[in-house]
Amino acid sequence: MATPETIVHTEKAQLDFSRSMSYGDYLHLDQILNAQRPLSPAHDEMLFIIQHQTSELWMKLLLTELGSALGDLREDRLPPAFKKLTRASRIMEQLVHAWDVLATMTPPEYSAIRPFLGPSSGFQSFQYRCIEFALGNKNAAMLTPHAHHPERLAMVQSFFEAPSLYDESLRLLARQGIPVPQNYLERDWTKPYEASAEVEAAWLSVYRAPEQHWDLYQLAEKLTDLEDAFRLWRFRHVTTVERVIGFKRGTGGTGGVSYLRKMLDVVLFPELWTLRTDL
Ligand code: HEM
Numbered sequence: 001m002a003t004p005e006t007i008v009h010t011e012k013a014q015l016d017f018s019r020s021m022s023y024g025d026y027l028h029l030d031q032i033l034n035a036q037r038p039l040s041p042a043h044d045e046m047l048f049i050i051q052h053q054t055s056e057l058w059m060k061l062l063l064t065e066l067g068s069a070l071g072d073l074r075e076d077r078l079p080p081a082f083k084k085l086t087r088a089s090r091i092m093e094q095l096v097h098a099w100d101v102l103a104t105m106t107p108p109e110y111s112a113i114r115p116f117l118g119p120s121s122g123f124q125s126f127q128y129r130c131i132e133f134a135l136g137n138k139n140a141a142m143l144t145p146h147a148h149h150p151e152r153l154a155m156v157q158s159f160f161e162a163p164s165l166y167d168e169s170l171r172l173l174a175r176q177g178i179p180v181p182q183n184y185l186e187r188d189w190t191k192p193y194e195a196s197a198e199v200e201a202a203w204l205s206v207y208r209a210p211e212q213h214w215d216l217y218q219l220a221e222k223l224t225d226l227e228d229a230f231r232l233w234r235f236r237h238v239t240t241v242e243r244v245i246g247f248k249r250g251t252g253g254t255g256g257v258s259y260l261r262k263m264l265d266v267v268l269f270p271e272l273w274t275l276r277t278d279l
């Protein structure tokens with residue numbers, strides 16, 4: 001009868017890794033699995049740490065996809081950009097579902113960890129800030145928490161100063177012959193995006209004749225998917241925070257839920273939403 005042991009032998013699986021690269025070697029699991037260092041005796045701190053570390057790993061991939069999609073858009077390579085934007089939305093959905101695990105932590109369980117967190121907060125996540133900037137939510141004040149770390153500051157600053165995904169999309173629209181005002185094609189990219197009736201008219205011409213502008217239509221829907229998923233992430237964050245700490249101030253110094261609720265009002269790609277009323 002086949003037992004687990006005989007199966008391993010008949011399948012001829014390699015079993016000796018003394019001289020060759022194993023699974024753990026390739027993935028550097030020694031480093032990853034030794035990076036959980038709870039500061040408190042609380043059982044739930046492992047959940048809290050792993051939730052954040054896995055989120056940061058997904059954010060790393062999200063940034064890679066967004067950075068590469070930005071390059072594709074700049075060079076008019078639409079199909080590869082679509083592939084990367086689809087993956088970016090799936091990653092965002094993954095991050096949305098991750099809140100279900102964290103929401104199993106109750107207020108008393110989190111209260112046992114919170115005193116050990118000091119002034120640290122997700123507000124200081126440099127990868128998250130790069131994502132916000134890549135998506136066009138520019139705010140110079142958000143650079144300051146990274147001033148003490150030149151390498152990270154340089155990375156956040158480069159996303160801050162570069163055109164966002166939406167800026168690159170408008171430049172692409174113009175290159176494809178759709179009129180977009182000049183001050184949207186060249187501007188100070190560090191300034192927050194301001195909605196415009198002319199830009200809405202540009203997207204409306206795409207949505208009124210999708211068969212003539214199939215690529216741009218698809219691009220607009222990929223961007224809408226991404227903002228849709230990001231809104232869900234923000235909502236799950238603020239709701240989880242409310243159920244765990246109520247209306248306490250955040251360790252990062254903000255009002256907490258009041259600050260996160262304000263972030264729910266951020267609209268990344270405004271004309272892609274407003275145009276729908278006119279269709
Ligand atoms: C019990 C769990 C959590 C609580 C109580 C919590 C609480 C908060 C609070 C109060 C803020 C506002 C800034 C401050 O004053 O601290 C904040 C910001 C933030 N948190 Fe969390 N958070 C939790 C979990 C997470 C997780 C799992 C992530 C995922 C990486 C995360 C990422 C962030 C980010 C990126 C910000 C900045 C948001 C922005 O500036 O728009 N948080 N969090």
Ligand SMILES: N[C@@H](CC(=O)c1ccccc1NC=O)C(=O)O
Nearest residue numbers: 117120121122123249250251252
């Ligand atoms: N801002 C949170 C603390 C917090 O959640 C946190 C602390 C350290 C590392 C990551 C965190 N997560 C998200 O803000 C609080 O006020 O409880």
